[in-house]
Amino acid sequence: MIFKVYYQETNTETPVREKTQSLYIDANDEVEVRQSLKAKPFHIEHIEALSDKHLEYEQSQPDFRLWEK
Structure with a gap:
């Protein structure tokens, strides 16, 4: 599952x-x-946690990339 994390640096x-x-x-x-x-x-x-539709939207954004663990 893909999660979106909101954070301060x-x-x-x-x-x-x-x-x-x-x-x-x-x-x-x-x-x-x-x-x-x-x-x-x-x-x-x-x-x-991103739903399928929300993930689809996020993936269409130019700054979308998965964090490498």
Whole structure:
């Protein structure tokens, strides 16, 4: 399943919506997503499982690429 992760690049600053980044990761569940990213200095705001239609839309965007674990 593909998940979209909304995050801030640093976990030491207060989250600001305009600075929110996103990445896409293939994992079995949300726990596996968090385990894959725990070594990164990210402040994870939200993890969203993508439906087939939502994934199709995201894949049509020029900045779509899967995160390499």
